[in-house]
Amino acid sequence: MLLLYNAHRGDLVNYANKILRDRSSAEDVVQEAYLRFSKASKTQILVEPAAYLQRIVRNLCLDMKRKTQREQARMIDTDEGSLESVRETRPSPESQVAAREELHLLRQALAELPERTRKAVEMYWYHDDTMRDVAEHLGISLGLTHSLVADGLEHCRVRLNRTHPKTPPKATSSKKAIPPKKATPPKKE
Numbered sequence: 001m002l003l004l005y006n007a008h009r010g011d012l013v014n015y016a017n018k019i020l021r022d023r024s025s026a027e028d029v030v031q032e033a034y035l036r037f038s039k040a041s042k043t044q045i046l047v048e049p050a051a052y053l054q055r056i057v058r059n060l061c062l063d064m065k066r067k068t069q070r071e072q073a074r075m076i077d078t079d080e081g082s083l084e085s086v087r088e089t090r091p092s093p094e095s096q097v098a099a100r101e102e103l104h105l106l107r108q109a110l111a112e113l114p115e116r117t118r119k120a121v122e123m124y125w126y127h128d129d130t131m132r133d134v135a136e137h138l139g140i141s142l143g144l145t146h147s148l149v150a151d152g153l154e155h156c157r158v159r160l161n162r163t164h165p166k167t168p169p170k171a172t173s174s175k176k177a178i179p180p181k182k183a184t185p186p187k188k189e
Contacts, residue, residue, distance in 0.1 A: 001041050004049055005034045012057050019061040029064060033057045102160060109159035113152050120145055121152035 009030060016026035033056040037049075046052050091099070110118050116138060123129040123137065135145040 001038055001049070005037070005053065008050055008053065012054065015054065016057050016061050019058070020065060025064060026061075029060045030057055033060055036060075105160055106156060109156040110152075112159075113155060116140075117148045117152045117155075120148040121156070124149045125153070 012030045012033070013023070013026050016029045017023050020026050020029070033053060036056050037053045040046070040052070041049065110121065113121065120134050120138060123134045124131065129137070131142060131145050131149065134149070135142045138145065140148075
């Protein structure tokens with residue numbers, strides 16, 4: 001089998017090169033074809049071994065060509081027309097700076113909180129403790145724990161400019177307000 005391969009190797013590389021238009025890939029295909037040819041010749045009797053080897057080369061070339069076309073189609077033929085639609089997953093330098101600044105503001109906001117509130121927020125938010133666990137650890141009621149965590153998170157949101165501070169809702173009514181009655185002097189009779 002090796003003698004057959006060596007006798008036809010040059011012709012097979014030229015044949016593969018015509019299909020692939022790449023000499024290096026053609027040589028790789030012919031080498032892979034020989035490995036498959038060698039394996040097949042051990043398990044079955046080949047009537048026309050040269051034609052069989054050439055058919056393996058052809059099939060491998062067509063497979064490689066299809067694979068290359070699929071890869072190019074994925075990379076280039078997107079709906080938006082180019083690689084510009086492919087986004088880098090790493091954050092931009094601007095995003096990294098903004099994240100660092102936000103982290104700094106968050107640390108400042110936590111430092112401004114009273115100790116017990118800060119501890120409750122950290123346990124609940126960063127350590128994933130339940131409200132019940134936080135309450136037991138701090139020795140306070142569950143209701144107070146909820147209030148401390150809510151107040152602490154609200155403080156952090158405000159400091160990070162995520163929301164405006166809570167303001168009491170304005171008293172609004174669908175009816176017009178009735179002005180107070182003016183005091184009128186008693187009538188003289």
